[in-house]
Amino acid sequence: MTESSSAPPPGLVLAVLPPLSLYIHIPWCVRKCPYCDFNSHQAGPTLPEAQYVDALLADLALEMPAVQGRSISSIFFGGGTPSLFSAAALGRLLRGIEQRIPFAADIEITLEANPGTFEQDKFKAYRQTGINRLSIGVQSFQAQKLEKLGRIHNGDEAVRAAGMARAAGFDNFNLDLMHGLPEQSLDEALGDLRQAIDLGPTHLSWYQLTLEPNTVFWNQPPLLPEDDILWDIQEAGQALMAEQGYRQYEVSAYAQAERAARHNLNYWRFGDFIGIGAGAHGKLSFPDGRILRTWKTRLPKDYLNPEKPYKAGEKLLPPDELPFEFLMNALRLTEGVEAELFTQRTGLPLAQLAEARRAAEQKGLLRVEPERLAATPQGQLFLNDLLQYFLN
Structure with missing residues (x-):
């Protein structure tokens, strides 16, 4: 359901808009x-690349009022499997985006890729x-595990x-x-992790399978x-990555120095x-204090239908939800954030959290x-419990 975004919440003003991705x-x-x-949806024998790129650029054109003079600091192609699309x-698409919004000089552009699509x-x-970073979906190097996960690649391809x-x-x-x-x-999980480290990635996303x-x-x-095994895997894996120079900076993210x-x-x-594309989500701030969550229509056939809107809905975040929304993200970081960032991003006084x-x-x-x-190590383990304190 779309909620009205015509009037800003009372009392909120953002002195400086956040960085834009x-x-x-x-x-x-x-x-x-x-x-x-x-x-994600199973691809047919051919992909509507040209039509989809046209739709993405048209979708972006409708989002231009949210840019508010900012440049783009990062771009992320997610999916699905973005590496199914051709470089052409x-x-x-990237040229069309840059014609509309300036790129930061040091822009990070990441493409998610499946080892089964590598050429x-x-x-x-x-x-x-101009794509300068890859995120390769390995999941495991073990044939039996990859088969159970339904992956299309094998360990050698990874x-x-x-x-x-x-x-x-x-x-x-x-x-x-x-994991x-x-x-x-435990030995299988650590074997996967050692194999990944041996390949020399600058970053590892290491997370537990959930249903x-x-x-x-x-x-x-x-x-x-x-x-008990899951706990042993978590402890041993974190120790191994720390030993090999991968610092944990978020719940499931580990990076070499300066590579977060x-x-x-x-x-x-x-x-x-x-957020542009079928099912994409966005979060947008405006100088008058409005902060919107947006989401696009999910089905590719609907997204590509010129008779249907790209945007499926939006929600104006009320002030009493902002503490939880902010901390749900910030407390995932192992070092947390500067306390003053709360006011910069939400327009609310820090005293509201006291x-x-x-x-x-x-x-x-x-x-x-x-x-x-910042959460304590215990708070990181029980993040949902910690966040309950900041629910309205």
Whole structure:
């Protein structure tokens, strides 16, 4: 349901608008994975690349009032499997975007890629378009685990993909890896992690498999490791990455020095992002204090239908929801954020958090640091419990 956005909430003014990013959703995959709850759809024999790029640029044109004179600090192609699109299509899209919104001089442009879609020439061409970071969806290197996850690649292809990325000129790439896989042991989980580290990524996304509603795994649950094994995997994996120079800076994100994902940092620091593409979400701030959540129509056939609007809805965030919205993102960061960022991003006085902060500090979930908002290690483990203190 669309809610009115014509009037700003009373009393809120943003002195400076947050940094602006752009998220682009490519909704097609070769095959839908049984654990996936993202807006992805099995691709047919041909993809409507040209038509979809036209729609993305038309969608962006309608979002231009939200730019408010800012440049784009980062772009993220997510999916689905964006690497199904040709470099020519993505290059045309990037040129069209830059004609409308200036790019920051050090813009980070990330493309999600599946090892089963890697081709050396194709990825060299991606690099030539200006894409300068890859996020490669490995998930596991073990044949049995990949088969259970429904992945279209094998372990050897995952290893080759990292080599191809580097050969194509990508000196900054992430490997996406899951743990807590069906019947996975501690040794198997650490074997995957060691293999990933050996490939020399600058960034690792390492997270536990969860069963999400509206997925095959939700309706037909696989046998997952027991809680004691999951805890052992988590502790040993974090220790291994720290030993190898990967600093944990967010719940499931680990990076070499100066290689944290800037696009995701903007999300967690409650920055702004325009979302274009089928099912894309956005968060947009305006000088008069309005902060909007937006979302686009999900089905590709509807998104490509000129008779239907791109935007499916929007919600104006009321002031009493802003503390939770802000901290739901900021407290995922292991070092949290500067306390003053709360006022900069929401327009609300920091004093509004005082009572909830004291209560969370007394429970040992929030660090006692007046100049920062940061969870304790215990608070990171029980983040949902910590956030309850900031619900209206």
